Amino acid sequence: MGRHFGDLAKIRHVITYSISPFEQRAFPNYFSKGIPNVWRRFKSSVFKVAPPMILMYLTYTWGNHVHEQGKRKNPADYEKDQ
Amino acid sequence: SGVWNFGSLLGLCLITQILTGVFLGMDYTSDISTGFSSVTHIWRDVNYGWLIRNLHGNGASFFFICIYMDIGRGLYYGSYLYKETWNIGVVLLLLVMMTAFVGYVVPWGQMSFWGGTVITNLLSGVPYMGDTLVQWIWGGFSVDNGTLTRFFGFHFLLAFVIGGGTVVHLLFLHETGSNNPGGVNSDGDKISFHPYFSYKDLLGFVIMLLGLTSLGVFSPNLVGDPENFTPGNPLVTPPHIQPEWYFLFGYGILRSIPNKVGGVLGLVFSILVLMVVAILHTSKQRGLTFRPVTQFLFWTLIGDMIILTWIGGMPVEHPYIIIGQIGSVLYFGLFLVLVPLGGWVEN
Numbered sequence A: 001m002g003r004h005f006g007d008l009a010k011i012r013h014v015i016t017y018s019i020s021p022f023e024q025r026a027f028p029n030y031f032s033k034g035i036p037n038v039w040r041r042f043k044s045s046v047f048k049v050a051p052p053m054i055l056m057y058l059t060y061t062w063g064n065h066v067h068e069q070g071k072r073k074n075p076a077d078y079e080k081d082q
Numbered sequence B: 001s002g003v004w005n006f007g008s009l010l011g012l013c014l015i016t017q018i019l020t021g022v023f024l025g026m027d028y029t030s031d032i033s034t035g036f037s038s039v040t041h042i043w044r045d046v047n048y049g050w051l052i053r054n055l056h057g058n059g060a061s062f063f064f065i066c067i068y069m070d071i072g073r074g075l076y077y078g079s080y081l082y083k084e085t086w087n088i089g090v091v092l093l094l095l096v097m098m099t100a101f102v103g104y105v106v107p108w109g110q111m112s113f114w115g116g117t118v119i120t121n122l123l124s125g126v127p128y129m130g131d132t133l134v135q136w137i138w139g140g141f142s143v144d145n146g147t148l149t150r151f152f153g154f155h156f157l158l159a160f161v162i163g164g165g166t167v168v169h170l171l172f173l174h175e176t177g178s179n180n181p182g183g184v185n186s187d188g189d190k191i192s193f194h195p196y197f198s199y200k201d202l203l204g205f206v207i208m209l210l211g212l213t214s215l216g217v218f219s220p221n222l223v224g225d226p227e228n229f230t231p232g233n234p235l236v237t238p239p240h241i242q243p244e245w246y247f248l249f250g251y252g253i254l255r256s257i258p259n260k261v262g263g264v265l266g267l268v269f270s271i272l273v274l275m276v277v278a279i280l281h282t283s284k285q286r287g288l289t290f291r292p293v294t295q296f297l298f299w300t301l302i303g304d305m306i307i308l309t310w311i312g313g314m315p316v317e318h319p320y321i322i323i324g325q326i327g328s329v330l331y332f333g334l335f336l337v338l339v340p341l342g343g344w345v346e347n
Helices: A034-071 B002-025 B035-044 B049-076 B083-105 B110-125 B130-138 B145-176 B193-218 B245-256 B260-276 B292-312 B320-346
Strands: none
Touching: A034 B292, A034 B320, B002 B049, B002 B145, B002 B193, B035 B049, B049 B083, B049 B193, B049 B245, B049 B292, B083 B110, B083 B145, B083 B245, B083 B260, B110 B130, B110 B145, B110 B260, B130 B145, B245 B260, B245 B292, B245 B320, B260 B320, B292 B320
């Protein structure tokens, strides 16, 4: 059932190189490159994620505000009261 | 990436729910005269009964968090193009929803009784046989003892039906292997399950169990309804009948349509629309990774579902009515029109 190792794909003309884990640092440039990379990833997605979320929040606050206003008494209804 | 963890997390959720559920079933009695008090007995007297009940109730919430995330991953990365796996997944979603619905009736609190009454009454919208169908489901002329006993049985049974469906879901998934964030063929780039995915899944399990336990011990009633601390009473209707949070978006769509049958159809199609996404896939790319227009529409869908969830929990008054109606139109519009259009534009 399903695919098996040895029968997955034939790939030709691709050369891969690797270096031993004992010859390299485990987390190279974790902060020096990592933090600018987080900023890059944030910039590339913020204008697609944020606008709908902001619209959602504004709808929520507007809706609750209008509902609260609707529950208030209208002073015009009581103008002729003595 | 991490969003591929939700499949295995769903398996963990199912096992957790079955284990805690079996232990709850040892002390629960499915009769209206003793049901509510048997839950109280479990909480107060059974050794660690409070924890088992806690994990079971909040575990249901985590089940839905995981299933919505799994669906979101499927929509974002075009995993639905594995049509058999996807469609069985939709069936699993429906089964989980049914299990959660009947399971919520089991404690026989006010919201158990009245939520059960509202939703089972919707079946009366079926032409000709609607009323007969409802009374057949009820086992009587209203939600009563007959309903509770069978709903407990359905809840127990459906859990294992979900288990069987899960096996079939995985059977089809393993024919193709998983998708990936690039949406490309990865047959030439496989790594062994152990140790890579065994440890990755284990990390996911630890994080989810941490979340579930934290919710359970620090804020166990955060997502619950206080009405369910009152025994179910057919003579007293709660002012605001609403389901648990995971059903609120559908409840919002249901109430937005001012016609009983129309509302029921809206609710049903809000789930079944998932089965047409593969047919409406217009883009030359599989996932949204390199598709900015449709990415924006995806996040609009997420925002819309959050709005519909909020609306589903609000009273049917202005301006919540119009917001719910616009949100419902937007929900179906996104799936049926805007996202296919986005794919075509990006091509």
